[in-house]
Amino acid sequence: MKRMKATIAYDGSGFAGYQVQPDSRTVQQELMNVLRTIHKGQTIQVVASGRTDARVHATGQVIHFDTTLAIPVAGWLKALNVLLPEDIRILAIEEADPAFHARYHTSGKTYRYKWDRSQIISPFTRNYMVHTKQRPNVEAMRQAAEAVIGTHDFSSFCAANTGVVDKVRTVRRLEIEEHGEELHMVIEGSGFLYNMVRIIAGTLMEVGLGRRTVDEMARIVAAADRSAAGKTAAAHGLYLENVAYTD
Amino acid sequence: MKRMKATIAYDGSGFAGYQVQPDSRTVQQELMNVLRTIHKGQTIQVVASGRTDARVHATGQVIHFDTTLAIPVAGWLKALNVLLPEDIRILAIEEADPAFHARYHTSGKTYRYKWDRSQIISPFTRNYMVHTKQRPNVEAMRQAAEAVIGTHDFSSFCAANTGVVDKVRTVRRLEIEEHGEELHMVIEGSGFLYNMVRIIAGTLMEVGLGRRTVDEMARIVAAADRSAAGKTAAAHGLYLENVAYTD
Numbered sequence: 001m002k003r004m005k006a007t008i009a010y011d012g013s014g015f016a017g018y019q020v021q022p023d024s025r026t027v028q029q030e031l032m033n034v035l036r037t038i039h040k041g042q043t044i045q046v047v048a049s050g051r052t053d054a055r056v057h058a059t060g061q062v063i064h065f066d067t068t069l070a071i072p073v074a075g076w077l078k079a080l081n082v083l084l085p086e087d088i089r090i091l092a093i094e095e096a097d098p099a100f101h102a103r104y105h106t107s108g109k110t111y112r113y114k115w116d117r118s119q120i121i122s123p124f125t126r127n128y129m130v131h132t133k134q135r136p137n138v139e140a141m142r143q144a145a146e147a148v149i150g151t152h153d154f155s156s157f158c159a160a161n162t163g164v165v166d167k168v169r170t171v172r173r174l175e176i177e178e179h180g181e182e183l184h185m186v187i188e189g190s191g192f193l194y195n196m197v198r199i200i201a202g203t204l205m206e207v208g209l210g211r212r213t214v215d216e217m218a219r220i221v222a223a224a225d226r227s228a229a230g231k232t233a234a235a236h237g238l239y240l241e242n243v244a245y246t247d
Numbered sequence: 248m249k250r251m252k253a254t255i256a257y258d259g260s261g262f263a264g265y266q267v268q269p270d271s272r273t274v275q276q277e278l279m280n281v282l283r284t285i286h287k288g289q290t291i292q293v294v295a296s297g298r299t300d301a302r303v304h305a306t307g308q309v310i311h312f313d314t315t316l317a318i319p320v321a322g323w324l325k326a327l328n329v330l331l332p333e334d335i336r337i338l339a340i341e342e343a344d345p346a347f348h349a350r351y352h353t354s355g356k357t358y359r360y361k362w363d364r365s366q367i368i369s370p371f372t373r374n375y376m377v378h379t380k381q382r383p384n385v386e387a388m389r390q391a392a393e394a395v396i397g398t399h400d401f402s403s404f405c406a407a408n409t410g411v412v413d414k415v416r417t418v419r420r421l422e423i424e425e426h427g428e429e430l431h432m433v434i435e436g437s438g439f440l441y442n443m444v445r446i447i448a449g450t451l452m453e454v455g456l457g458r459r460t461v462d463e464m465a466r467i468v469a470a471a472d473r474s475a476a477g478k479t480a481a482a483h484g485l486y487l488e489n490v491a492y493t494d
Contacts, residue, residue, distance in 0.1 A: 011370040057371070086373040123258040124304070124375065126333040 004076065005064050005096035011087040012057040012236065013127040019051045027052075027061075027088060034083040035065060047102045049109065049243040055235040057128070060091070060110075062243040064102040100245075108172070109192060110242040113185040113201040113233060129182065130237035136208025138176055138183065144207040144217035145174040145185075148200055155224035157200050158193035159232070167193055167224075176204070186241075195232050203230035251323065252311050252343035258334040259304040259483070260374040266298045274299075274308075274335060281330040282312060294349045296356065296490040302482040304375070307338070307357075309490040311349040347492075355419070356439060357489040360432040360448040360480060376429065377484035383455025385423055385430065391454040391464035392421040392432075395447055402471035404447050405440035406479070414440055414471075423451070433488075442479050450477035 008031075016024035020032070028046055035044035049062045071079065073093055080090045116122070116129040117136075151170040158167055173188040185201050203220060206212045212220075212230065220228045255278075263271035267279070275293055282291035296309045318326065320340055327337045363369070363376040364383070398417040405414055420435040432448050450467060453459045459467075459477065467475045 009370050011373075081367065086368075087370045089367050089370050091367055120328065120336050120338060121333075123256050123334045123336050126258075128371065 001066055001068055001098070003064055003066050003096045003098050003100055004093055005062065005100055005102065006076075006080075006093040007091045008061050008063060009059045009089045009091055010057065010061070011127075012052065012055045014087050015054065017052060017054045017056070018048055018058075018061070027058075030085055030088055031063065031065075034080060035067075037083060038071075038079060039067070039069065049102050049106050049240075052238075052240055053235050055127070056238045056240070057236075058240040059112075060242040061240050062102050062106075062245075064096060064100060102243075105245050106191065106243055107246040108188060108190055108244040109240065110173075110186065110188040110244075111192070111197045112239045112241045113187075113197060114237050114239070115183040115205070116181060117183055118181045127236050130234045132183070132205065132209075134209055136183065136205060137210065138178060138208065140210075140214050141176045141185075141204045141208040143214045144204055144212075145176060147217040147221055148204075149174050152221050153224045154193055154196055154221075156220050156226060156229045157196045157203070158226060159195040159199075160226050162194045164193060169193065169196070174200075188242075198233045198235070198238060199226075199229050199231075201237070202233035205233065206230040248313055248315055248345070250311055250313050250343045250345050250347055251340055252309065252347055252349065253323075253327075253340040254338045255308050255310060256306045256336050256338055257304065257308070258374075259299065259302045261334050262301065264299060264301045264303070265295055265305075265308070274305075277332055277335055278310065278312075281327060282314075284330060285318075285326060286314070286316065296349050296353050296487075299485075299487055300482050302374070303485045303487070304483075305487040306359075307489040308487050309349050309353075309492075311343060311347060349490075352492050353438065353490055354493040355435060355437055355491040356487065357420075357433065357435040357491075358439070358444045359486040359488045360434075360444060361484050361486070362430040362452070363428060364430055365428045374483050377481045379430070379452065379456075381456055383430065383452060384457065385425060385455065387457075387461050388423045388432075388451045388455040390461045391451055391459075392423060394464040394468055395451075396421050399468050400471045401440055401443055401468075403467050403473060403476045404443045404450070405473060406442040406446075407473050409441045411440060416440065416443070421447075435489075445480045445482070445485060446473075446476050446478075448484070449480035452480065453477040 010027050018027045020026050020028045031046045044065050046063050046065045076093045114129040115132045121131040149171050153167050154169050155167045170190040175186045177184040257274050265274045267273050267275045278293045291312050293310050293312045323340045361376040362379045368378040396418050400414050401416050402414045417437040422433045424431040
């Protein structure tokens, strides 16, 4: 038995999210379908670093699965990419330590959130960026972001009614990048609560658009109350970019 | 009565092409549907610079239509973009000379064809570029392109069985550009025969991959015979980028 670790990318537009659910097209189901074909009908469990919601993209999601097949690494890469639908790609695959776990052993994750500041949004990016017609104040967003960095109880940035008890997380990096008309928020942390990245993105954009002040951000963090923060930014601007593991 | 001229972009992925056809989603039909709504049920004809095939994109297609409505230009831009589906955008609109004709008065067109040379094609570009896993010889493609520039009978690069009699066209510019892993062919000319850009792209790529020599290109042009040229490159790599008009 070998444990395989793979880094995958997917265009979230055509999926009801990562995780298997009845009567919906999901990334996990597509991966399992292909692994079942390769294993001649045997069900192979696939474990990811975490779920992503409907329309959320990934450029560096990590999964693992176990196999008894003696296929070399290059063969796995080729076979999976030939059999998978084109909106999921295996970027890299390797044999991992048998104790490696894609979900339990993560030491951090990086997400990217993309806005398009063009006057008219391109038809080619409509599923990949969120349009903000009004131009946000980038400097204000950067200043507000400072209050988010560090170890905090992130209850203000967590969807209500999740079962999670400990809401303390560490945000190590939170940057606002400008790429032409694109505006990106890049956030790296120990781990993220449900909707945490999208609520931070939505709140920072409210600061950028002058609907909230820079000073408010520290108070929103300290409130530890979801109703203190801004709206959850739309799913299709979000990318899971990297998953880190302690070796 | 005013004649309006609009520059539009569309993601060809979800369309059976530009031109109206029964039981298919087309760009022209979507435009006419929206204009009918704005004109309270009246049918408004839409004339484009030319058709594009299924899955072909446009970043600078030009259309015209006539209206009796007294809507200012900014109002047209807003109303059309609010009502149109997100995969069609009006980039600019203006009142044109009543004699302006989007199809008959074109003085030239520019198309762009995009390949992706990445080892693994990104799931985000699968509908927008054609994957070429084997790395083409860009210098050879550039040399072969020289034979295409100028005024020629382009029968070798025209889909068989078109009704067009005069197949003489002028290619003013034909460049191969590298943008990271992307490879673009940019072609500008007086006008193009059916599938001409895609057959030129397909043939140049065959030169790039060593399946044809650079010297062959001049002979292919001179043959004036479709069977002399290479395969028609896939539709989803093609973009109508600009339409020029004589003033």
